[in-house]
Amino acid sequence: MALEFLAALFGPRLKLPSDQVTRLPGRAKKAAAAHATAIQATLDKISGLPGLADMKTTKRVPRGFSPLMKELLHHVDAYHDVLREQLGLQESKRPGEPGGCNACYTAPVGVSGIEAINIYRTARPWPDFRELVTKLVEYAQEQYKDVQSGSTAKDAEKVRFGGKAVQNGRLTFAKKLHVCPMLDVSTQRCRVWAERPIVCRSHHPTTPPENSKPDHPDFPKGVRAKNLRLPVRAQVTLQQMDKRIGLELSPFLYASLPQIVQLSDGQQLQEVGEAPIRMQQDGSVARPANRNVAHAKKFQKKTKKKK
Numbered sequence: 001m002a003l004e005f006l007a008a009l010f011g012p013r014l015k016l017p018s019d020q021v022t023r024l025p026g027r028a029k030k031a032a033a034a035h036a037t038a039i040q041a042t043l044d045k046i047s048g049l050p051g052l053a054d055m056k057t058t059k060r061v062p063r064g065f066s067p068l069m070k071e072l073l074h075h076v077d078a079y080h081d082v083l084r085e086q087l088g089l090q091e092s093k094r095p096g097e098p099g100g101c102n103a104c105y106t107a108p109v110g111v112s113g114i115e116a117i118n119i120y121r122t123a124r125p126w127p128d129f130r131e132l133v134t135k136l137v138e139y140a141q142e143q144y145k146d147v148q149s150g151s152t153a154k155d156a157e158k159v160r161f162g163g164k165a166v167q168n169g170r171l172t173f174a175k176k177l178h179v180c181p182m183l184d185v186s187t188q189r190c191r192v193w194a195e196r197p198i199v200c201r202s203h204h205p206t207t208p209p210e211n212s213k214p215d216h217p218d219f220p221k222g223v224r225a226k227n228l229r230l231p232v233r234a235q236v237t238l239q240q241m242d243k244r245i246g247l248e249l250s251p252f253l254y255a256s257l258p259q260i261v262q263l264s265d266g267q268q269l270q271e272v273g274e275a276p277i278r279m280q281q282d283g284s285v286a287r288p289a290n291r292n293v294a295h296a297k298k299f300q301k302k303t304k305k306k307k
């Protein structure tokens with residue numbers, strides 16, 4: 001145990017594949033410039049939504065939030081499509097699609113507040129939402145302990161994000177082979193594919209998919225990947241928005257979603273002007289009644305009329 005602790009302190013810093021830095025060539029940046037501009041324009045629109053900084057008290061997302069998030073992710077995908085073509089990555093399997101899910105054993109980190117809120121709003125109506133949150137909490141706590149065990153910080157709460165303890169803790173956690181709770185293991189598809197985090201969208205392993213599974217002998221050193229980060233200005237805008245929103249959400253997806261559960265008392269975070277979702281006592285979303293069954297009211301009325 002002591003040796004493991006010393007190794008965590010003084011041993012080599014092993015980067016997870018999703019942390020490898022990819023420098024984009026000038027021609028690729030130029031080709032994707034129009035999409036980078038569109039990403040920034042949409043971020044500015046989201047940032048300007050009235051009530052964005054009041055979500056903590058209103059427990060509502062501003063009107064127009066969801067369409068703008070769709071718009072943002074559309075531009076992000078278009079930006080990545082151009083970069084994939086420029087860098088010859090079309091064949092690379094992405095996390096969350098069949099063939100690429102070995103990368104989903106590494107928990108998504110660096111998820112911005114608006115992304116976490118968007119994913120929460122998508123997942124909240126799922127019938128198994130309660131089980132999902134239980135799993136997320138379990139993994140978030142486990143990952144937190146893995147990070148803490150390699151930290152020398154006096155204040156256990158103040159571990160530097162991006163520091164050695166966090167990196168080594170994330171690696172230890174990945175080696176435990178907990179697949180992301182958002183993955184539908186039977187179909188090998190991410191259940192929030194359309195809303196998945198930008199960090200998952202950015203990751204493109206270029207070595208064989210089996211190398212990306214954390215129990216592979218070559219993991220993580222033998223995994224090569226291109227991580228197609230957003231332009232710096234867009235990254236800064238996302239960070240500034242996080243500060244303005246003031247929800248202090250964790251950059252770890254497994255932790256930020258349970259934080260939103262706490263903030264919203266487990267309810268859906270409705271968009272202003274959106275029809276409220278009917279909740280049942282057990283916290284699940286009430287399904288609309290099936291009116292095409294024999295005992296439905298409309299059939300009962302017809303029977304009575306015939307008499």
Ligand code: SF4
Pocket residue numbers: 095096097103104105106107108180181182183184189190191192193196197200
């Ligand atoms: S959010 Fe989706 S794509 Fe990202 S790690 Fe989880 S399952 Fe994979």
